[in-house]
Amino acid sequence: MSELISQPRIAFQGERGAFSEEAAVALLGEGIKLVPRPSFEALFSAVSEGIADHALAPLENSLVGSIGRAYDLLVESGLQIEAEVVIPIAHQLIGCRGAAVESIKVVESHPVALSQCERFFAAHPHIVRVAADDTAASVRRVIERRDLRHAAIAGMRAARTYEGTILAEHLEDDPENYTRFALLTAAASPHASERADKLTLAIRLSHQPGALHRALDPFARRGIDLLKIESRPVKGHPWEYRIYLDLQASTNDGGTKDALGELRERATEVRLLGCYPSARNAHRELEA
Amino acid sequence: MSELISQPRIAFQGERGAFSEEAAVALLGEGIKLVPRPSFEALFSAVSEGIADHALAPLENSLVGSIGRAYDLLVESGLQIEAEVVIPIAHQLIGCRGAAVESIKVVESHPVALSQCERFFAAHPHIVRVAADDTAASVRRVIERRDLRHAAIAGMRAARTYEGTILAEHLEDDPENYTRFALLTAAASPHASERADKLTLAIRLSHQPGALHRALDPFARRGIDLLKIESRPVKGHPWEYRIYLDLQASTNDGGTKDALGELRERATEVRLLGCYPSARNAHRELEA
Numbered sequence: 389m390s391e392l393i394s395q396p397r398i399a400f401q402g403e404r405g406a407f408s409e410e411a412a413v414a415l416l417g418e419g420i421k422l423v424p425r426p427s428f429e430a431l432f433s434a435v436s437e438g439i440a441d442h443a444l445a446p447l448e449n450s451l452v453g454s455i456g457r458a459y460d461l462l463v464e465s466g467l468q469i470e471a472e473v474v475i476p477i478a479h480q481l482i483g484c485r486g487a488a489v490e491s492i493k494v495v496e497s498h499p500v501a502l503s504q505c506e507r508f509f510a511a512h513p514h515i516v517r518v519a520a521d522d523t524a525a526s527v528r529r530v531i532e533r534r535d536l537r538h539a540a541i542a543g544m545r546a547a548r549t550y551e552g553t554i555l556a557e558h559l560e561d562d563p564e565n566y567t568r569f570a571l572l573t574a575a576a577s578p579h580a581s582e583r584a585d586k587l588t589l590a591i592r593l594s595h596q597p598g599a600l601h602r603a604l605d606p607f608a609r610r611g612i613d614l615l616k617i618e619s620r621p622v623k624g625h626p627w628e629y630r631i632y633l634d635l636q637a638s639t640n641d642g643g644t645k646d647a648l649g650e651l652r653e654r655a656t657e658v659r660l661l662g663c664y665p666s667a668r669n670a671h672r673e674l675e676a
Numbered sequence: 677m678s679e680l681i682s683q684p685r686i687a688f689q690g691e692r693g694a695f696s697e698e699a700a701v702a703l704l705g706e707g708i709k710l711v712p713r714p715s716f717e718a719l720f721s722a723v724s725e726g727i728a729d730h731a732l733a734p735l736e737n738s739l740v741g742s743i744g745r746a747y748d749l750l751v752e753s754g755l756q757i758e759a760e761v762v763i764p765i766a767h768q769l770i771g772c773r774g775a776a777v778e779s780i781k782v783v784e785s786h787p788v789a790l791s792q793c794e795r796f797f798a799a800h801p802h803i804v805r806v807a808a809d810d811t812a813a814s815v816r817r818v819i820e821r822r823d824l825r826h827a828a829i830a831g832m833r834a835a836r837t838y839e840g841t842i843l844a845e846h847l848e849d850d851p852e853n854y855t856r857f858a859l860l861t862a863a864a865s866p867h868a869s870e871r872a873d874k875l876t877l878a879i880r881l882s883h884q885p886g887a888l889h890r891a892l893d894p895f896a897r898r899g900i901d902l903l904k905i906e907s908r909p910v911k912g913h914p915w916e917y918r919i920y921l922d923l924q925a926s927t928n929d930g931g932t933k934d935a936l937g938e939l940r941e942r943a944t945e946v947r948l949l950g951c952y953p954s955a956r957n958a959h960r961e962l963e964a
Contacts, residue, residue, distance in 0.1 A: 450914035454907075456741045564912050597924075598896035600905065601889060608886035616917065617888065617907050619742075626738035626854050629904065636885075 398571075399423040399434035399443040405524035405542070405549030407477060411569040412444045413545075415473035432461040435574045443467065443572045449477070450566040452500055454618050459632055462661060463590050467572035469662025472586070477565040479505055482527050482552035483539040489555050494518055496526040497541035505541060505559040527552050568667065580639045580663035586615070587635045587644065588664075592622070592657035599654075600631070606650035612637045632661075639663045686859075687711040687722035687731040693812035693830070693837030695765060699857040700732045701833075703761035720749040723862045731755065731860045737765070738854040740788055742906050747920055750949060751878050755860035757950025760874070765853040767793055770815050770840035771827040777843050782806055784814040785829035793829060793847040815840050856955065868927045868951035874903070875923045875932065876952075880910070880945035887942075888919070894938035895923060898931045920949075927951045 398420045400408035409422055423440045425431040434440040445458045462469075479501055483492060489512070495502070496518040502509075509515060520526045526540035531550045539555055540546075547554055593599040607614060613636035619629040637644040639660070652658050686708045688696035697710055711728045713719040722728040733746045750757075767789055771780060777800070783790070784806040790797075797803060808814045814828035819838045827843055828834075835842055881887040895902065901924035907917040925932040927948070940946050 448909075450909050451911060453744045453909050562911065564914050566914050595901075597899045597901040598892075600902055601892040601896035604886075604889040604892070608889035611885045613883075613885040614888055615915070617905060617919070619905050619907075621736075621738050621741050623739060623850065624852050626852050627903070631905070 395419060395421050396442060397421040397423050397440045399425050399431055399440035401425050401428055401431040401445070402522050403524040403528060405527065405546035406522065407475065407524075407543050407545075407567060408444055408446060408569065409524075410543055410545045411446075411473050411475045411567070414475050415444070415471060415569070415571060428457050428461055432465040432467065432572075435467060435572065436465070441573070442470075444473075444569050445572060446567050446569050447472075448568045448616075449500075450564060450568075451504065451562060456620055459618060459620050462570075462572070463630065463659065465572075467574060469570045469588055469664050470573045470581075471571040471664050472568060472667040473571070474566050474568045474667045477504075477560065477567055478543065478557075479541045479559040480544060480547055480554050481508070481539050481556040481559055482530065482542055482547045482550075483555045484531060484534055484536055485553050487536040487539065487553060487555060491536045492539045492555065493537040495539050495541060496520050496530065498523045498526070501541045504561055504565065507561050508556070508559040524549065570662070581665060582640070583665040584638045584640060584663045585636060586664055586666035587633075587637045587639065588661040589633045589635070589648075589651075590657075590659040590661055591631050591633065591651070591655045592628075593631070593654075594656055595628070602654050603631075603651060606647035606654075607635060607637070610643045610647055612644065612647060630657075636666070637663075683707060683709050684730060685709040685711050685728045687713050687719055687728035689713050689716055689719040689733070690810050691812040691816060693815065693834035694810065695763065695812075695831050695833075695855060696732055696734060696857065697812075698831055698833045699734075699761050699763045699855070702763050703732070703759060703857070703859060716745050716749055720753040720755065720860075723755060723860065724753070729861070730758070732761075732857050733860060734855050734857050735760075736856045736904075737788075738852060738856075739792065739850055744908055747906060747908050750858075750860070751918065751947065753860075755862060757858045757876055757952050758861045758869075759859040759952050760856060760955040761859070762854050762856045762955045765792075765848065765855055766831065766845075767829045767847040768832060768835055768842050769796070769827050769844040769847055770818065770830055770835045770838075771843045772819060772822055772824055773841050775824040775827065775841060775843060779824045780827045780843065781825040783827050783829060784808050784818065786811045786814070789829045792849055792853065795849050796844070796847040812837065858950070869953060870928070871953040872926045872928060872951045873924060874952055874954035875921075875925045875927065876949040877921045877923070877936075877939075878945075878947040878949055879919050879921065879939070879943045880916075881919070881942075882944055883916070890942050891919075891939055894935035894942075895925070898935055900925045900932065900935060918945075924954070925951075 499519045523542035524546040527546040530540045616634040618632040622628040787807045811830035812834040815834040818828045904922040906920040910916040
């Protein structure tokens with residue numbers, strides 16, 4: 389990651405001020421060049437197009453679950469995970485200068501953000517909700533419109549980016565709301581970082597009774613912890629799945645290498661999507 | 677299912693003519709009373725509210741993957757799966773009488789449906805796409821508006837329901853597009869149907885290396901096939917998961933009962949979500 393010294397270009401999905409931008413800065417600091425991309429497809433192609441050195445993709449939210457499209461594009465793009473970061477998702481009500489909660493008639497945001505603030509809308513039943521593509525873009529539009537009756541729900545960084553006024557803080561119903569992002573790169577380094585303690589694999593199995601049990605056996609036998617299992621449909625093969633495994637393990641370790649060797653004999657496809665330092669401890673720090 | 681004889685009331689999500697309605701009729705025939713519900717929450721509460729005898733919920737699409745919210749509500753609602761059905765998803769371009777593909781300027785549909793017709797939009801780059809909540813509702817609006825420049829993308833049943841004209845058939849990029857629905861009921865029958873050959877479980881495991889491997893062992897050892905594994909976050913417990921297992925098995929079988937007994941000793945939570953006849957063969961018939 390030598391280019392991190394010379395202002396690396398980090399692609400993220402959304403507009404300036406998005407939660408993804410917040411995550412990029414939390415992971416890499418403010419000394420990066422941010423490359424906003426309008427869609428997941430554009431995000432995952434940014435590295436191969438040469439317009440970014442890395443892409444930061446959301447993989448999972450602690451309430452909503454895995455972001456299936458990101459998992460699919462991770463395999464399709466051939467990008468590798470080199471780091472991960474977890475940020476808390478806090479929803480703020482953001483309006484124009486001079487606005488107040490009492491003046492707001494319309495609130496715009498991404499449908500998921502709107503659905504995570506049910507308590508606020510129950511307490512303000514006259515407010516109309518408008519679904520939008522992007523939380524940060526909602527703030528931009530509200531500020532451009534200069535209408536005291538309109539507000540957006542988004543993060544603090546979106547408020548700062550568009551100079552919006554925070555009308556109410558922490559609208560989220562559930563405070564245990566985190567999103568996990570993966571920093572992706574094109575170059576598959578032959579060696580994992582010394583600090584690497586997490587391994588992500590995508591596997592396919594033959595359709596036989598016990599196939600998944602046999603695939604997990606090399607890891608279980610060595611006491612390697614399975615942190616997450618995710619399955620995604622294989623396109624063109626209805627009811628067949630690619631299975632994603634997050635393991636507490638490093639390819640620097642001989643036992644893990646042996647387990648991977650055994651897995652390759654038991655699976656019809658094994659793809660190593662990255663071996664990297666986990667964000668589990670970073671997450672604990674953010675909570676405190 | 678004795679009430680199936682006296683016109684059972686089947687709740688589904690969406691407006692009349694939706695793909696869910698198509699699935700309900702494919703499973704139960706036209707002699708049912710259809711109860712449209714505006715949201716997943718309203719769908720899953722329809723049985724306990726007494727306004728429907730059964731609810732039909734989409735669980736999975738062969739391209740998009742599992743419908744996470746439906747899995748969460750399945751556990752929260754306490755409803756049981758009593759049957760399943762798979763229908764092919766074919767997207768039609770539907771407009772007013774007198775309209776033609778050449779006259780269309782705006783096409784409205786659910787974002788997933790729009791995204792599954794990329795080839796059509798690439799061939800008609802001047803057409804503006806408008807995202808809507810519901811495919812069937814898009815057809816209703818297009819027909820009400822009587823504007824020859826507007827069309828919707830939805831299924832054949834929506835076209836018939838609102839007397840829309842099919843302007844173009846099979847807009848879907850990928851013909852291998854199927855959605856699997858579960859018929860849900862409140863009464864947990866003590867005995868599975870004789871034709872039952874599929875078992876759905878939701879389990880939680882202690883966080884220990886090998887926990888999932890140990891949980892699958894009772895089934896693998898007996899040659900019981902795991903058809904699908906799905907994981908969903910547990911709310912309020914970031915990075916903990918509830919795991920959903922679809923098994924080719926019936927609780928009528930002694931070996932399956934023994935396996936479930938062993939699983940209960942290895943898991944912190946085991947919930948039987950249903951034992952029912954699988955739609956796998958029905959799916960093959962639909963393909964033919």
